[in-house]
Amino acid sequence: MLTNHLQYYPNRVTKSLSVPQTTLYHNLEVAAARFPDHPSMLYYGSEISYRTFKEEADALAGYLQNKLGVEKGEPVLIFMQNSPQYAVSFYGINRADALVVPINPMLTSEELAFFIQDSQIKNAIVGQELYDRVQPLLKSTSLESILVASYSDYLPAEHMEGLPPEVLAPRQSFHHAGTYYWKDALAAGLSPKPAEAGPDDLCVMPYTSGTTGKPKGCMHTNSTVQANAVSAYNWVSITMDSVHLTTLPLFHVTGMLHSLHAPVYGGCTMVILTRWDREMAAKMIEENQVTHWVMISTMLIDFLSNPTLSSYEISSLQVLAGGGAALPEAVGNNLYEMTGLKFIEGYGLSETISHTHFNPPDRPKLQCLGVPSFDVDARIIDPATQLELGVNEVGEIVVNGPQVFVRYYNESDNEGSFLEIDGKTFFRTGDIGRVDEEGYFFIVDRVKRMINASGYKVWPTEVESLLYNHPAIQQACVVGVPDPRRGETVKAFVILNEDAKGSVAEEEIIEWAKENMAAYKYPRLVEFRDSLPTTSSGKILWRKLQEEEKSRV
Incomplete structure (x- = not known):
């Protein structure tokens, strides 16, 4: 076992952490007891206290058990965007001793059917804007009931401008058997049964992204999730007065762990955005004095490229962290010049409910996964x-x-x-x-992304990292494409900075790369794009681009 990294651990933290022998729901119970009036969530101007958060989670659990017949260990689907209802649903399902199955809200009906059938899901909690995708699956799959939530229920009477349309949409009624409503569930006042789940019981089953085959359900217990909630809390010096910007989708393990479970463990405040909006993010940081923000590199790149960013006061930020893909060195340097903050990169997977590695906040390295976290x-x-x-x-x-x-x-x-x-x-x-x-x-x-060009191994991530040193490049994705002479060759899809569009040609990027990279690895082909395909968590879908090229050939 490697131990030389332990000397670089964050100051004043132990080298090992004991995992609480309690459930995830217990964290909410403790926070509500300690800080009942403390804001748990801020949602476009509205405030939800920890007392209310717990009361609603309990009421939802009672409805799931007594009205919908949810049993211990039963998988329950959450199919919605970031919202107070998402957080309440997660902890309500856990209070019902059931298993959360969080699914990407961008999926179509056909795609969603796979997950419902794979897990044999009977009950789903769904954002109303997604209802039409789920309703056709009632009875045609194992799905028996849909509990519909409208985000506007949590908006203040006078809301701010610039909100996403799905947040502003008034509550709708649907006329299909098996359809139930969030407001009715909370108003029913049904008490949950005595809690039975323990640390070794399953609490959440995220699915892998499916980039290397069919998606696979990762079975996590209260204990495995608690291990990382406590780890995150200690690693980046969270306190009960920390304010967390929740922009990563909560169905994804990074957002789920760092922007929901770790803050709840600490009794902190979460500032929730339903959709990513760099202008709104800056506004929320300024208005709510956000201290902690975990995101992915593509989100940070977009945030920093906002031409109006300098008009916002974002000095409250203390921790900027994330993963998903390495942050280009040039972007990291730009961040430090603008804010004085170093980006804390981490590494993990759905199978590890987010991080296994984290860069030490006091001694991070750019384009680095970090060191192994606690234990x-x-x-x-x-x-x-x-x-x-x-x-x-x-x-x-x-x-x-x-x-x-x-x-x-x-x-x-x-x-x-x-x-x-x-x-x-x-x-x-x-x-x-x-x-x-x-x-x-x-x-x-x-393992499966390597490009074999004339017998040489080319790693796309390395080439992308080098491309980000070009001042005209905002984003880049590198793939291998068929080549009759080399077997495969290197192609780069590039988004240019606004001021470079029209003045920089593809050939110039290729010539620059030729001068700055080994002969076997520089891109022989460059294609400019206005956008790149991404998952809802912001990861670039390199495989989709690669498949497009292969089909074109």
């Missing part, structure tokens, strides 16, 4: 031989820790996902990386 044993192995590799040798990242999931929902998906080293079980991440002499981990790329 995590991370190693680099040869993917073929499974032998452990040494410093700066490139191989697969494997992890053992208290946040690692129990298993995939379907047993057939577990084959080859775990291995034994020194008597411990490690999860195989499928990510290629290395560890330096100080114990900091760096990602090279996904």
Whole structure:
């Protein structure tokens, strides 16, 4: 087990943390007892106290159990955007001793049907703007009931300008059997049954993104989630008076863990945005004195490129952290010049309910996954031989820790996902990386993303990182495309900064790359785009671009 990284841990924190032997819901119960009148959520001008948060979660749990017949361990779908109802739903389902299944609200009916059938879901809590996608699945799948929530129910009487249309939409009525309403559920006043769940009971099952095959349900217990909620709380110095900007989608493990569960554990305030809007984000930071913000690099790039950003007062920010993809060095330097803050990158997966690695806040490295977090044993192995590799040798990242999931929902998906080293079980991440002499981990790329150009291994993430040093480039995505001579060649999709559009040509980017990269890795092809396909959590869908190129050929 590597230990040299421990000397770089955040100041004044221990090297190990005990995981609470309580449920996730218990964190809300404690926060409401300690800080009943403290704002748990701020939503476009409205305020929800911790007392109200708990009361509504309890009322929802009672309705789920007594009206909809939800039983212990039963999977319940959450299919909605960021909102107070999302947070209440999560903790209400947990109070009902049931299992949260959080699903991407961008999915179509056909895509959603897979998840409902895979988990045999009977009950769903749905944002009303998504109702038409879910209703056709009533009775045609295992789905029996839909509880509909309208975000406007939580708006103040006089709301601010610039709100998303789905937030402003008034409450609607639907005339289909099996449809129930959020307001009715809370007003019913049904008490939940005595809580039975313990730390080892399942509480949430996020699905993998499906970028390397069909999505897989990751079974997490209260204990695995608590391990990272407590870890995040301690690593970035959260206090009960911290204010967190919640912009990452809460169905995604990074947003779920860092922008919901960690703040609830600390009794903090969450400033919730239903949709990403860089102008609204700056406004909320200024008005609510936001201290902590966890996002992904594409979100930060967009935020910093806002030409009106300098008109906002954002000096309250103390911690900017995130993951998903490495932050380009040029963007990190720009952030530091503008705010004096260093971006704290982390690394994790759905299988580890967010992070296994975090950069030390006082000593971060750019484009770095960080060091193993509390009680995590991370190693680099040869993917073929499974032998452990040494410093700066490139191989697969494997992890053992208290946040690692129990298993995939379907047993057939577990084959080859775990291995034994020194008597411990490690999860195989499928990510290629290395560890330096100080114990900091760096990602090279996904195992399946490597480009083989004339026999040379080209890692797209590395090329993207280099491209961000070009002053005209705002975003870049690199893929391998078929080439009759090289087998594969390197193509870059590029979004230019506004002031560079029309004045910089594709050929100029190629020539610049040729001068700044090894001959085998620089992009032979560059295509300018106004936007790149992304997941709702902001990750660029490189596979979609690659498939487009292959079909074109």
